[in-house]
Amino acid sequence: MRSENNAIDLPTGRRNTMERRHFLKTAGVTAGLATFLGPDSFRGVEAAVSEIADLTPQEAARDEGLWREVKRAFTVDRSLINLDNGYACPTPRVVTEAFIRYIWEQEQNPYGVFVDMARDRMSTVKKSVARQFGSSPDEIALVRNTTEALKTVLYGIPLNRGDEVLTTTHDYPSLVRVVRDREKKEGIKLVEVPVPYPAGSLKDLVKVIEDGITSRTRVIMVSHITYTTGQVFPIRQICDLAHRHGIEVVVDGAHAVAQLDFKVSDLDCDYYGASLHKWLSAPKGTGLLYMKRAHVEKIEPLYGPTMSLRFNPLTSMQKYESVGTQPLPPFLAIGEAVAFHNAIGPKRKEERLRYLKNYWAERLQSHPKIRVYTPTAPEMSCCIAGVGIEGADPTGIRDYLWNEHQIRTSRGRYDREDTGRTWVRITPNLYTTLSELDYFSDVMEEAAENGLPEPYSRYEFDPERMRR
Known part of the structure; x- marks a missing residue:
């Protein structure tokens, strides 16, 4: 029937x-x-x-x-x-087939894919992602997942003893643990505010964040969509509030990219991390890190200083992509995932x-x-x-x-x-x-x-x- x-x-x-x-x-x-x-x-x-x-x-x-x-x-x-x-x-299927095709291509000619073609192909993919995401290509790095993206940010933001990082009780534990690690080692302070759920309104959520701000708050970390109950947070309003107090905003967008239709330029956040293998349906192990250009110089890569193939220090967003040899096919197939999403x-x-x-x-x-x-x-x-x-x-x-x-x-x-x-x-x-x-x-x-x-x-x- x-x-x-x-x-x-x-x-x-x-x-x-x-x-x-x-x-x-x-x-x-x-x-x-x-x-x-x-x-x-x-x-x-x-x-x-x-x-x-x-x-x-x-x-x-x-x-x-x-x-x-x-x-x-x-x-x-x-x-x-x-x-x-x-x-x-x-x-x-169109992404799976592309992914497999790129694997064959890589294994038939590893040097050609990794060296000769990587720069041009990855540049094309990055442009398509940036266009979809609403940013410039030089504001994003293609990384492996949200965790890698935002651990880079949370370990990299310069903070002093007594500085506070404000987050909620519905934010992702592995990212919260980064702040706890710095709390233990550096003397910064983690502040977690409880979130009403179900929340009554977006204004209620802004109020929760506002009430948690003190004179020592330097960073707010908040999920665009919480991984717990799927609550959407009003990121632009939170960013406007934070910036009035001189506070930087880190957004966990693991579940928002390709689930919600938005442009990061409309959010005005300082940092944004996402997993493209979630709602964009790109291959597993693909993610995105965005940050405003003004912050790139001060945020060191998670794995330390990096250099180009010509042994020159990398100073652009590319420095966050340089983690040694890694497979290119998952990242190349992001292009097909974007095309399917747009279709x-x-x-x-x-x-x-x-x-x-x-x-x-x-x-x-x-x-x-x-x-x-x-x-x-x-x-x-x-x-x-x-x-x-x-x-x-x-x-x-x-x-x-x-x-x-x-x-x-x-x-x-x-x-x-x-x-x-x-x-x-x-x-x-x-x-x-x-x-x-x-x-x-x-x-x-x-x-x-x-x-x-x-x-x-x-x-x-x-x-x-x-x-x-």
Whole structure:
């Protein structure tokens, strides 16, 4: 049986494991045939987009014909439901094929790729990324991930004993630990302010940051979209506030680039780091570091001084890319990822991702035993959301969803100032079907009504475990 969106419908009512596995097996075969026997995936997406060109992005988000074609462009495993795209997004087929092609090219002629062609090709890729990101090519470095990008900044910013770095209890732990490391070694101070969730408004979030500022605050580190509940922060307002106090702003954009349609030039932040292997769907191990030109001289590379092939010291953003020999194919294939992103349309993509989140969140938040920790207002969130079941441990929910229903989710990281609220993080993607979200919602509602079965019901919430 098929629904109006042409996806295979799941059986209604209570599902058992055998029904679930039969559905996944059937869906996987169908998807595989469509992928390998159908027309070129990239051209198919372009053709589908041309047919809905007169629709607004919000209208296009609900046009299942378009997204059916986009779904065909991915070669994901349909024997499971992946709702943990926040970890890393799969590449569309056009990117995967380019990546493999570049690997063959590199291995057939290593010197030619690394030396003769690297400069010109990487320059072309960097220009396409900068154009998409809204910066100049000389303001960005292509690095391996957000962590590398922002550790470079957080270890490199000159700070004195007693200077304060302000962040929130929903910022990424590995970056917070950098500040803690400097706190221990250099005597600076980490200040973490609690974030209300779900937040009532963007003004509430600005107020939280404003209330944390003191005369010793030198740096604010904040997520564009939090990795915990998907809360979008008003970065431009925070930057304006910070700059009035002479404070520099470091933005963790791991989940914002290619999920939200924005230009970094509109944010006026000092530093921005992102992982391109997340929502841009570039190959794994590709990221972005942006900083204003005025800061480049004072921020040393994470691995110490660097030099060019002619043994001249590097002083531009290129110094952050010089980490010794590393594979070029992942970075070269960023160009295809940008092209695929633009073929869909950045705003259409943002609205589709938001629609998918709201599709399940608006249904589940009406259940008395289910709590959605992410606001659904368009300015407050996009694709990521956290959801919990009353009395259920998040690890138990996660393991139950995976072991019994092959639904991949991520255990939520609780607010470090609050041990009473926990969740699993749900992150669909463009290839996710509405039928898959229906099935996930059915499973969550059944678990809320009847409780998690053994052994998942015996999982106990442990704040110390959640901190790790």
